[in-house]
Amino acid sequence: xxxxxxxxxxxxxxxxxxxxxxxxxxxxxxxxxxxxxxxxxxxxxxxxxxxxxxxxxxxxxxxxxxxxxxxxxxxxxxxxxxxxxxxxxxxxxxxxxxxxxxxxxxxxxxxxxx
Amino acid sequence: xxxxxxxxxxxxxxxxxxxxxxxxxxxxxxxxxxxxxxxxxxxxxxxxxxxxxxxxxxxxxxxxxxxxxxxxxxxxxxxxxxxxxxxxxxxxxxxxxxxxxxxxxxxxxxxxxx
Numbered sequence: 468x469x470x471x472x473x474x475x476x477x478x479x480x481x482x483x484x485x486x487x488x489x490x491x492x493x494x495x496x497x498x499x500x501x502x503x504x505x506x507x508x509x510x511x512x513x514x515x516x517x518x519x520x521x522x523x524x525x526x527x528x529x530x531x532x533x534x535x536x537x538x539x540x541x542x543x544x545x546x547x548x549x550x551x552x553x554x555x556x557x558x559x560x561x562x563x564x565x566x567x568x569x570x571x572x573x574x575x576x577x578x579x580x581x
Numbered sequence: 582x583x584x585x586x587x588x589x590x591x592x593x594x595x596x597x598x599x600x601x602x603x604x605x606x607x608x609x610x611x612x613x614x615x616x617x618x619x620x621x622x623x624x625x626x627x628x629x630x631x632x633x634x635x636x637x638x639x640x641x642x643x644x645x646x647x648x649x650x651x652x653x654x655x656x657x658x659x660x661x662x663x664x665x666x667x668x669x670x671x672x673x674x675x676x677x678x679x680x681x682x683x684x685x686x687x688x689x690x691x692x693x694x695x
Binding site for chain 2: 468499501503505509510511512513516558560562564567568569570572574575577
């Protein structure tokens with residue numbers, strides 16, 4: 468199957484700083500990538516849909532100014548958590564869409580804000 | 582509205598027992614996909630199966646089997662002769678043709694004790 472990577476796999480940052488998470492499709496191109504967030508012992512919730520060359524679409528309740536998404540190429544989408552706070556600590560997972568019904572997940576990034 | 586319900590929050594079995602994880606979904610789309618993923622403690626999602634809405638055939642893969650019934654909007658997952666390595670959180674998910682992203686159930690934590 469296709470491979471999606473995420474970097475970093477884990478990160479610890481101080482409150483008030485910004486963190487960038489990269490999501491790459493390694494062996495295919497993806498016009499659309501999705502960003503999910505998973506709090507401890509909870510399910511995965513869609514945060515935003517990232518489309519190459521256009522603005523991301525955010526789900527209700529997700530602050531677009533806080534979670535900046537850039538999808539500058541067909542193989543890379545980035546999520547930047549700006550001015551991170553402890554409540555942003557979570558597991559962030561991206562997926563890259565080949566076609567409806569077929570997407571591949573990255574291994575996830577565990578963010579801890581102290 | 583689209584929704585996935587996994588009513589079982591946690592299940593504990595003894596090794597070699599059979600166990601069924603329930604999944605009920607709601608959607609207005611006539612074309613959709615259903616998935617099961619396994620999430621071990623590392624967090625990475627492991628793809629288990631995808632079914633499209635036009636294929637109601639049950640599937641068996643080794644000790645795993647899936648029962649898809651459109652009449653009851655259910656897509657249940659059975660593990661036969663469970664093993665300790667099956668311990669994980671299992672997510673059922675829905676992808677509608679009109680959306681592309683996955684809608685996850687809350688997950689079922691399966692503990693298999695030796």
